[in-house]
Amino acid sequence: TIWVIFTRLTKSAIFTPIRKTDPMDKLARIYLKEVVTRHGIPVSIISDRDLRFASNFWRSPQNALGTRLDMSIAYHPETDGQSERTIQNLEDMLRACAIYFGKGWVNHLPLVEFLYNNSYYATIKAVPFEALYGRKCRSPVCWTEVGEAHILGPELIQETTEKIVQIKQRMQAARDRQKSYADLKRKPMEFQDGDKVMLKVSPWKGVVHFEKRGKLNPRYVSPFKVLERIRDVAYKLDLLKELSRVHNTFHVSNLK
Incomplete structure (x- = not known):
């Protein structure tokens, strides 16, 4: 690497x-x-x-x-x-x-x-x-x-x-x-506290994949509840217990 x-x-x-x-x-x-x-x-x-x-x-x-x-x-x-x-x-x-x-x-x-x-x-x-x-x-x-x-x-x-x-x-x-x-692809998106959002499965270098691996897996998972807005472009999410090891702050480009 x-x-x-x-x-x-x-x-x-x-x-x-x-x-x-x-x-x-x-x-x-x-x-x-x-x-x-x-x-x-x-x-x-x-x-x-x-x-x-x-x-x-x-x-x-x-x-x-x-x-x-x-x-x-x-x-x-x-x-x-x-x-x-x-x-x-x-x-x-x-x-x-x-x-x-x-x-x-x-x-x-x-x-x-x-x-x-x-x-x-x-x-x-x-x-x-x-x-x-x-x-x-x-x-x-x-x-x-x-x-x-x-x-x-x-x-x-x-x-x-x-x-x-x-x-x-x-x-x-x-x-x-x-x-x-x-x-x-660039478009402004904003969410409010309490909104439900879908989270994009990260393809970045295979560092983290949710659940099973594979190209045919869903591109977005859950939805998750928005807990808090962090700065202008990131949100903190209420993740499932099985994702407790995953950092719960995500850039807006990974949400929809």
């Missing part, structure tokens, strides 16, 4: 391969190496509800360092407005690399991270790399112009350039597709 880490100010990202079984102490070392050494100690961190990030082992040092920890809303990974789209783009780019260039996705991850951080984003009107470091990044596409192809070899230059072009195309296609889908 991939640990995706964002900087909210510059939109720069770090894509780190990990295993789902990796203990928290290993993730803490990765955090120090990939985040603290590059950016310093964060003021706040928004993370998903993985038990490792909710543990005292993770919370205690963050509290000592003065970092505020916030958890994302259950089954809504786009809580910070950025994660969901980027993760889908990441999967699409890695899938394209594996199809066109072979080998495992881990081999392509550094180049995908490089391309992500050197693509223009309208929200900051800049490239994340330039926003982070205050200068333009020298791209492998320009190696032939400065004579480095003679040092690195024409095969490496050609292979890297082909990958960059392919990944850029897939990234743009994914952005266009997701924007069209979001524009089509």
